[in-house]
Amino acid sequence: GAVVSQHPSxxxxxxxxxxxxxxxxxxxxATTMFWYRQFPKKSLMLMATSNEGSKATYEQGVxxxxxxxxxxxxxxxxxxxxxxxxEDSSFYICSARERTSPRGNEQFFGPGTRLTVL
Amino acid sequence: xxxxxxxxxxxxxxxxxxxVIKCTYSDSASNYFxxxxxxxxxxPQLIIDIRSNVGEKKDQRIAVTLNKTxxxxxxxxxxxxxxxxxxxxxxxxxxGSARQLTFGSGTQLTVLP
Numbered sequence: 001g002a003v004v005s006q007h008p009s010x011x012x013x014x015x016x017x018x019x020x021x022x023x024x025x026x027x028x029x030a031t032t033m034f035w036y037r038q039f040p041k042k043s044l045m046l047m048a049t050s051n052e053g054s055k056a057t058y059e060q061g062v063x064x065x066x067x068x069x070x071x072x073x074x075x076x077x078x079x080x081x082x083x084x085x086x087e088d089s090s091f092y093i094c095s096a097r098e099r100t101s102p103r104g105n106e107q108f109f110g111p112g113t114r115l116t117v118l
Numbered sequence: 119x120x121x122x123x124x125x126x127x128x129x130x131x132x133x134x135x136x137x138v139i140k141c142t143y144s145d146s147a148s149n150y151f152x153x154x155x156x157x158x159x160x161x162p163q164l165i166i167d168i169r170s171n172v173g174e175k176k177d178q179r180i181a182v183t184l185n186k187t188x189x190x191x192x193x194x195x196x197x198x199x200x201x202x203x204x205x206x207x208x209x210x211x212x213x214g215s216a217r218q219l220t221f222g223s224g225t226q227l228t229v230l231p
Contacts, residue, residue, distance in 0.1 A: 043207060043221045093161050105150040105211045107219060109161040
């Protein structure tokens with residue numbers, strides 16, 4: 001149980017284009033999903049917290065117009081990198097917290113999406 | 119906000135030996151401390167966690183200890199195997215509304231055969 005998928009696993013795009021990354025909880029309902037960014041050999045940096053049916057909460061320094069987050073259902077959140085530039089190249093990881101879990105802090109991570117902007 | 123420090127950044131051990139990774143946290147409100155294992159090119163996987171109402175938890179070769187007074191917690195891996203080689207992250211979280219996790223900087227563990 002508690003499986004989180006991400007799609008695509010890898011994406012290469014041209015500078016100026018937009019890229020959408022999907023995060024799905026496959027066997028549970030996720031009240032909250034988190035989006036992280038990870039640079040090579042670095043830790044996970046929280047970008048935003050996404051609650052189903054409401055606007056995402058962005059961390060300081062993260063541009064909400066650049067990184068659009070939609071949490072349309074209890075099993076799906078999307079991150080859209082708009083007008084991507086080479087500096088947006090990174091490993092993007094989502095995690096999900098189970099709605100009904102009595103141990104509410106547990107986060108289950110997706111496999112990540114490697115974005116390369118040429 | 120919470121600040122989590124993790125040491126060492128790299129750790130090499132011989133197969134069969136034990137490995138210990140230590141973390142400290144700053145926010146006394148934190149009450150949930152998970153450990154994640156991340157293999158190259160993959161997302162983190164939860165390997166063990168501990169809550170502030172216990173001091174130690176064990177799952178086969180993996181154990182975690184927590185000292186709330188000193189605000190530190192440690193991961194212990196015994197009888198290490200080459201497949202234990204990965205990056206390990208500690209994290210701290212609380213029961214606040216956001217229930218976010220703050221991650222340590224990671225430890226690259228290499229188990230030498």
